[in-house]
Amino acid sequence: MNPIVQAIFTGVLEGNAELVRQKVPEALASGLAPATILNEGMIAAMAEVGRLFEAGEYFVPEMLIAARAMKTGTEILKPHLQEAHVRSAGKVVIGTVKGDLHDIGKNLVGMMLEGAGFEIHDLGTDVPPEKFVEAVRTSGANVVGMSALLTTTMPSMKSVIEGLEKAGLRHKVKVIVGGAPLTDAYARQIGADGYAPDASRAVALTKSLLA
Numbered sequence: 001m002n003p004i005v006q007a008i009f010t011g012v013l014e015g016n017a018e019l020v021r022q023k024v025p026e027a028l029a030s031g032l033a034p035a036t037i038l039n040e041g042m043i044a045a046m047a048e049v050g051r052l053f054e055a056g057e058y059f060v061p062e063m064l065i066a067a068r069a070m071k072t073g074t075e076i077l078k079p080h081l082q083e084a085h086v087r088s089a090g091k092v093v094i095g096t097v098k099g100d101l102h103d104i105g106k107n108l109v110g111m112m113l114e115g116a117g118f119e120i121h122d123l124g125t126d127v128p129p130e131k132f133v134e135a136v137r138t139s140g141a142n143v144v145g146m147s148a149l150l151t152t153t154m155p156s157m158k159s160v161i162e163g164l165e166k167a168g169l170r171h172k173v174k175v176i177v178g179g180a181p182l183t184d185a186y187a188r189q190i191g192a193d194g195y196a197p198d199a200s201r202a203v204a205l206t207k208s209l210l211a
Contacts, residue, residue, distance in 0.1 A: 011023060012070045015062065024041075038117070045115075053200045064111070090119070090141075091142055093139060096124070096147045098129065109178065121135055143210070144160070144174070145177075146175070148182065157190055
């Protein structure tokens with residue numbers, strides 16, 4: 001691996017945003033392709049972060065700082081990727097459902113998906129069903145990701161899926177759900193395409209649904 005790309009990889013893996021901020025412009029100045037910097041330096045590092053999390057060697061704080069370091073790099077890279085017409089892995093609309101203000105898990109999923117090359121449209125928290133539907137319609141998203149941390153707000157997920165069906169958009173998107181009180185059985189019951197118990201598996205699930 002190119003030494004500058006290796007430094008970016010290490011910076012993301014260790015959550016060293018300052019190193020990433022220095023090395024991404026250096027990599028671009030040296031003539032490296034934006035896609036190479038993204039794929040080998042950042043996406044590969046985030047995949048390793050996910051592996052370490054699943055192995056029990058990384059925890060949520062390490063994932064968060066790695067994701068922030070990656071975000072620092074992608075913000076510098078974004079205009080260069082657009083110029084080079086580097087395609088995203090897909091478009092994902094995410095949000096915490098109506099009545100629920102929890103966002104740490106949702107934010108982490110968004111950052112991990114961004115780290116895997118997806119374009120993220122984050123609607124924030126307390127998102128009503130019609131806002132999810134409108135975001136799918138306007139963004140051309142491939143995936144909708146919904147989060148709920150309260151048992152009282154879980155039924156909103158079904159309302160979003162029903163809204164997508166009424167709008168004639170359900171067949172165009174995969175729907176994934178997550179959050180502490182959720183289960184795989186509940187996801188199936190409301191008609192979602194999948195359930196992920198954590199951010200790392202949300203990335204794997206999204207990739208498998210779009211494969």
